[in-house]
Amino acid sequence: MPPSPESRRIAIVVKGYPRLSETFIAQEILALEGRGLDLEIWSLRHPTERAVHPMNRKIRARVTYLPEYLYEEPLRVLKGAFWSIRQRGFRPLLKAFRRDLKRDFTMNRVRRLGQAFVMARELPANVGHLHVHYLHTPASVVRYAALLTGRTWTFSAHAKDIWTTPDWEKREKMQEAVWGVTCTAHGAGNLQALSAPGRVSLVYHGLDLSRFPAPPESRPARDGADPQDPVRIVSVGRAVAKKGYGDLIQALAALPGDLHWRFAHVGGGDLLNSLKAQAQQAGIADKVAFLGAKAQPDIVALLREADLFVLPSKKAASGDRDGLPNVIMEAASQKLAIVATDFAGIPEFIRDGAEGALVAPGDWEALSNALNLLAREPAKRRMLGEAAYQRLRRDFSTEGGIDVLEARLRTLVGNPSKQPEPV
Template identity: 50%
Template sequence: MTESRKIVVVLKGYPRLSETFIAQELLGLERAGFELALVALRRPTDKKRHPVHDEIRAPVHYLPEYLHEEFPRVLRALAICLPKPGFWRALPSLVADFWRDRTRNRLRRFGQAMVLCAEWPENGAWLHAHFIHTPASVARYASMIGGTPWTCSAHAKDIWTSPEWELAGKLASTRWTVTCTQTGFEHLRHLAGGKPHVHLSYHGLDLTRFATFDGTRPPLDGSQPDAPVTIVSVGRAVEKKGFDILLRALSLLPADLHWKFEHIGGGELLTKLQALAAELGIAGNVTWHGALSQTEVLQHYRSADIFALACRITADGDRDGLPNVLVEASSQSLVCVSTNISGVPELLVDGENGFVVPPEDPQALAGAIEKAIRDPALRQRLGNAAEQTVRREFDHQTSIRQLKNLFETEWRTSQ
C-alpha cells in the first residue's frame, strides 16, 4: 500500500469467544498492512479472551447499546449530524425501513450510526461491517450520513434470518460483499441481481495456531469400560447447533459401547441440555466444560477421538454457515460427524473425510457415531483426509489476500 488508509470495522460485539474467525481476520488484515478501528454495538459478556484478541492492536470504540441509557450522547450526535447533507439523505431510508419493520431496533441502529459519525475515528476512510444484519444497518446509515463508502462480510444467521428486501437494499449500496459459504454466496448473488460485487471467501484457519497434531490417538473401540471413546463438541448451546439431537443420538448408542461426551461452550440452552441428558439417562457420560479459550479447545481436540456437531435449520431460518469448529477439529486429524447443512458439505464428504448425515435425525447420527466408535482405523483414515482438506483449501491467508486485493482495488479506483 502506498498510503495508510484506516478501515472502521463495525461489529455486533467484541471480543467474543464464539467469533474467533472474525478476530483472526482482523489480525490478518493488520499484518497485511491495514490500520483498523473497531466499533462494537455491544460490550463483551464473555469472561475469557482468546490469545488472538490480545494481538490485535486496533482500538475498540463502543456505541450505546440502548439509546436511552446514553441519551445525552445521542442528543449530541444528533446536533452534530443534523447540519450534514447526508443526514437528510439517510432519513428517507430510515423511514422506508421503519415502515416495513416497525420496531425500535430500526431507530436504535440509526441512532448508533449518528453516534458513530459524530465520534468518527481519526483518519477513518472506509466502513466495513461484519454481519449483514444489525452491524450492516449501522454501517449503511453511517455511510449515508458521513459519505464514507462501505463494504460487508456476511456469514450465516445474518443472511438467513434477514428479510430479502433488506438484504437486497444493503447489497445495492455496498461497494462489495463477501460471504463464507457457497449456499450463502448463491443466495446473495441472486438478491444482488447477479452483479459481480458479491464474492465467496472462506474464512479458513490460521494454521500457525493449529499446527499438525504429531501425537497418536490410541485405537479405542468402545469395548472396554475403563477405556471409553471420547466424543467432543464445541459450540454455544443454542438451537441451531442441534445439541439436543446429539444427546438423543448418544442415548441411542448400544449398551455395549463405552463412551464419554464433552461439551465446550456457554449458551442460553445449557441448563435445558443438562436436564435432557439426565432425562435420557446419559448424564454420567457427559461433562460440561463451559466456555474455554482457543488454546484450551485445541488440547481437547487433540485428546478426543471423535468430534460431533448436529447442525440444523431452525424455524426462523437460522443456521450455521460453515462452523469454524469443524475446520479446527479437522485440522487436528480428528474425525468429524455432522449434518449436510449449509457449508458443512463444502468441507466434509461422507465416507471420504468424515461422516455426514441428514439433520434432525438422531438415529442416523447415532449410526454414524457408532460406526466411528467401533472402527478406530476408519477414524484415523477419515481424520487424516480431513486434515489434508483443511491444509489444502482452508488456509486463512487465502481469504486475507482476497480481502486485501478487494480493499486496495477500491481505493485505487476511488483516487
C-alpha cells in the first residue's frame, strides 16, 4: 500500500540476510537502530549459513523474505502482480522495465520485477523510504517497487555491484535515487563520473571498536625458526576469484624450506575444493587448514592468536573486485600485521611500509617475499600492527559514517534531528 502521511519507518533492502560476509551491513543497521531510527529489513534471499554473528542477534528489526524464485510462491507473486496493475505507478514501472529488459533480456530481470510486485504490495503504510545495499539486483527490486508506490529510495554501493553493473544501468538508477553512498574513494570515483554532482558521496564503513576486545598486550616473537612453534598466518574471506587465494597458495608453496609456518583460512565459497586440491598438489596440505565459515567471535579469537594476516585481493575475470574489506580493519583491531595487495580500496587504509605491506595484485612471487620477510621479523610486525590499529582508531571509526547516514535518512522520513554533515 502507498505510504501514509505519518510514514516514519525505513525499509533496509539487502540481497541476503543474515550473511557472515556482510558484517558491515549488520554493523550499520545495529548502529542506526541505536540512534533511534525505526527500521525493517527486506531480503531477496533466505540465509544459507547456519552460523550467525552475535550482532545480528541484537538487531530488533523485523525481517521479511521475498520469494527468491517466483515459482516457489506463485500465489504471493500473483497477488502482488494483480495489486500492482491497479496502481498509478504501474505505467511508469512498465516503461522502465521494458527498457531494461530490451538491454538485459534475462530471467533474472523478470525475477526482480516479480519480487518488486510482492514488496510493493506488502510494504506497510508506515514505511516512508527504501534504502538498498548494492546497486545491482537489489537496487532493481527497490527501483521498481519505488516506481509502483511513489516512495523515495537511496542506496549504498559496495564492490561487485559497482564493477559488474553496466554503466547505463548505474546511470539510470542513480538518476532516480535521491542520493547514494559508497565505501571507497575508488568506487566513488566511478559512480560520481556517471551521476549528477553531489549525488554520490564517500562514506567509509569504518569499524565499531566497541564490538571487539582490546588487542593483545603482546604476541609471541615467532620468527619461523622453531618447527614446534611455527609462524601463524591467517586469512578471512570467501573463496572466490577476487580474493586471490590461488595466488596465496602459490606464494605459500614458494616460502623457503627453513621457514616454519602454518596457514588457516576462514570462509566459504565456490573455490574451496579447488584451493584444497591446489594445496595438495603443491605439497603444503599438511600446513594449510580450511576452517569454513565462522561466526565473528571465532574469527576474532583466530586473529588474536595469529602473527600475520594476509588478503591478496585482485580483479576477477568477471570484473568483480573488493572495496575495502572489513576483515582488514578487523585484523587491525587486534594489532595484527597485514600483508595485502595495492588494489581497490585497500591502500586507502593500509599504506605500504606504514600500516602493512602491500604488493601488486596477482604477483604471487612478491606476495611470497613479503610473507617471508615479515614472518622472520616479529619486531617489524609489532610496529606495523600498532600503526594499523592507531590509524583505525583515528581515521576509520564507524561513528562518522553513521552520523552522515542518520542525518540524511531522518531528513527523508520527515524527522530531522540534525543536518547532514559534509562528506
